[in-house]
Amino acid sequence: MKIGFIGLGNVGGKLSGSLLRNGVELYVHDLDAELVAEKVAGGAVAGGSPAEMMRTCDAVITCLPSPAASAAVVEQMLPEVTDGKIWIEMSTTDANEIKRLAALVQAQGGAAVDCPVSGGCHRADTGNISIYAGCDRETFDRVLPILTHMGRRILHVGELGNASVLKVMTNYLATANLLTLCEALTVMNAQGMDLGMTYEAIAMSSGTSFVHETESQLILSGSRDVNFTMDLIQKDIGLFQKLADDAGVPLEISPLMIEMMGDGQKRYGDRAQSDRMIERLEEATGLEVLAEGFPMDLVDDEPEERGYEVRPKRLM
Numbered sequence: 001m002k003i004g005f006i007g008l009g010n011v012g013g014k015l016s017g018s019l020l021r022n023g024v025e026l027y028v029h030d031l032d033a034e035l036v037a038e039k040v041a042g043g044a045v046a047g048g049s050p051a052e053m054m055r056t057c058d059a060v061i062t063c064l065p066s067p068a069a070s071a072a073v074v075e076q077m078l079p080e081v082t083d084g085k086i087w088i089e090m091s092t093t094d095a096n097e098i099k100r101l102a103a104l105v106q107a108q109g110g111a112a113v114d115c116p117v118s119g120g121c122h123r124a125d126t127g128n129i130s131i132y133a134g135c136d137r138e139t140f141d142r143v144l145p146i147l148t149h150m151g152r153r154i155l156h157v158g159e160l161g162n163a164s165v166l167k168v169m170t171n172y173l174a175t176a177n178l179l180t181l182c183e184a185l186t187v188m189n190a191q192g193m194d195l196g197m198t199y200e201a202i203a204m205s206s207g208t209s210f211v212h213e214t215e216s217q218l219i220l221s222g223s224r225d226v227n228f229t230m231d232l233i234q235k236d237i238g239l240f241q242k243l244a245d246d247a248g249v250p251l252e253i254s255p256l257m258i259e260m261m262g263d264g265q266k267r268y269g270d271r272a273q274s275d276r277m278i279e280r281l282e283e284a285t286g287l288e289v290l291a292e293g294f295p296m297d298l299v300d301d302e303p304e305e306r307g308y309e310v311r312p313k314r315l316m
Contacts (some may be wrong), residue, residue: 012063134163148307221294
């Protein structure tokens with residue numbers, strides 16, 4: 001299959017790199033010509049406009065920063081959608097919006113997959129990220145070989161839109177964990193605890209998590225660069241709050257998180273790295289939440305393997 005990839009930013013650049021590394025015939029597009037040139041130097045083909053890419057390719061993947069960006073690209077591709085063409089949306093987006101766009105693609109005879117990823121840029125870089133796929137089973141079986149070049153664990157989550165609902169939920173949880181870790185590390189520092197020891201104490205406890213085992217390292221090293229910016233977090237937790245509002249679920253923690261992230265944006269900039277939220281507490285206390293021996297960049301030490309479908313556990 002000829003695969004198109006639109007959106008070569010922090011995540012998309014790494015996902016498309018996994019396709020290239022695994023010998024996929026890849027066509028690429030991005031508004032940043034330098035990112036396109038970098039992929040072309042690695043063996044990709046400059047795909048031209050989104051419409052040209054849909055005309056040329058069997059499936060086109062989008063990985064873009066906002067629902068509005070995805071909508072603009074899909075509208076350009078629509079005239080070239082014909083029977084058998086596939087649109088794979090790997091952005092984190094609004095479930096209702098992807099259903100709307102998918103209906104337009106399907107009306108032209110194409111198929112659509114709601115396909116966000118989870119696990120961080122370092123795992124996207126090695127093909128070990130996790131992928132959710134929302135679509136009918138027939139379409140899932142068609143795209144699974146493509147997805148297994150980009151991710152380790154692939155979960156078919158049922159109908160279109162389900163993947164986006166699950167994805168914003170996971171990003172909400174990750175953000176809540178980041179904010180509580182900032183508080184925990186600062187309090188331990190204030191209590192005179194060695195922060196290297198504190199890191200290990202959390203890692204071996206019931207309080208550990210993926211966020212701790214990755215982002216706490218970047219906080220303690222002083223890097224604070226997880227390749228995920230505050231504006232993207234605000235988009236995702238805002239989408240989660242919208243899900244709650246639409247369902248009439250009264251949340252208490254979520255609005256506070258949105259307020260806290262908004263304060264971080266006012267202090268450090270809309271596109272500041274999300275791990276800089278620790279600096280709010282450093283400024284308030286005069287402490288430096290740092291420790292020696294932690295990396296400035298995350299590296300995935302899990303060997304790359306071809307991905308596989310994860311089957312949900314079912315209670316008998």
